Amino acid sequence: MLDQREYQGVPVRESQQIRSAFDSYVNGFRKSDDLGYNRHMELKQEHTYGVVREAMALGRSLGMSLEQLAFVEVLALLHDLGRFEQFHTYGTFADAESENHAQMAVRISKELELLQGISKAHSDIIYQSILNHNLPKVPDEAPPDVAFYSRLLRDADKLDIWRVTLEYNVFHTIKTEAFPDSYTVPSHLIACFEANQCIALGQIDSYYDSILYRLSWLFDLNFRHTIDQFVQRNITGELFKKLPVTTGLNPIVAAINQYVQQVNEWA
Ligand SMILES: [Fe+2]
Incomplete structure (x- = not known):
């Protein structure tokens, strides 16, 4: 983990300019009849x-200055920039059926010259961290600052995806169809929780599986702040409310409680 003095920073006015460029780019993706x-x-x-x-709250929990928070803001602002063109072109957020949306984000950031006002060293960290937010795990060979910002971004992303999952029925697209009114958790998904492992995308078959897939992200949290938020927001209980009458949840609850308790004991 980086020392506080090693956090990167950019002027606050730079992040404000990038935010308004982001807004005007994204606001262009609207159709009056759709x-x-x-x-x-x-x-x-x-x-x-x-x-x-979420990323700035995490940064504040680490004692970041305003300039350091501005760097984090830019990283978070651009991490999903590819999503808009992705949905516009392909009609889905599924990378497997379209393109890697993190690679699209980096390409579009460069095309729009969004980071022209910051140093190459800084923009390289941002681009690498954006690419790493869309991998199953942060590569072992990532330089320390890239690994740090990749982890920070991944945690912030998870916190907000949990919010989105609770507010919408969404996975790759917003779902409008009715779902079955009962569900048995597949044993291979229970095994992931018992092994404290994230479920892989290829292991899920249904919308309900996708709720548990997202719950299993607990095992990929990197910061104390994020785990505290996971507990305080009762993400487990809230996500379970998205499921119908379900068998197989007890071993999942036990595995999660044990994991959180272990993390608390280590801290
Ligand atoms: Fe993303």
């Missing part, structure tokens, strides 16, 4: 602002 399209664009715009808030 409410479904607009809802998907608004969802990602709100998610971006949510990740900015």
Whole structure:
């Protein structure tokens, strides 16, 4: 983990300029005759602002200065920049059916010259961290500052995706269909919780599986602040409310409680 003196910073006015450039780019993605399209664009715009808030709160919990928080703001603002063109072109947020949205974010940031006012060293950290937010895990060979900002971004992203998951029925697209009124957790998903492992995308088959997939992200949290928020916001209990009558939840609750208790004992 980086020492506080090693955190990166950019002038606050720079982050403000990038924010207004972000807003004008994203506000261009609206269709007067397509409410479904607009809802998907608004969802990602709100998610971006949510990740900015979460990332800055995390930064504050680490004692960051205003300039250091401005750096974090820029990183969070741009992390999902590819989502708008992705939905516009392909009609889905599923990378497997379209393109890697993190690579799109880096390409579009460069095309729009959003980071022209900050140093190459800083923009390289931002681009690498954006690419790493969309990987199953942060690569072991990532330089310390890239690893730090990748982890910070991943935690902030998870906190806001939990909010989105609770507010909408969404996975790859906003769901409007009815779901089955009962559900049995597949044993291979229970095994992931018992092994304290994140569920892989390839392991899930249904919308309900996707709720547990997102719950299992607990095992990839990197900061004390985020785990505290996971507990305080009762993410487990709230996500369970998205499920119908379900069998197989007890071993999941036990695994989560044990994991959180262990983390608290180590801290
Ligand atoms: Fe993303």
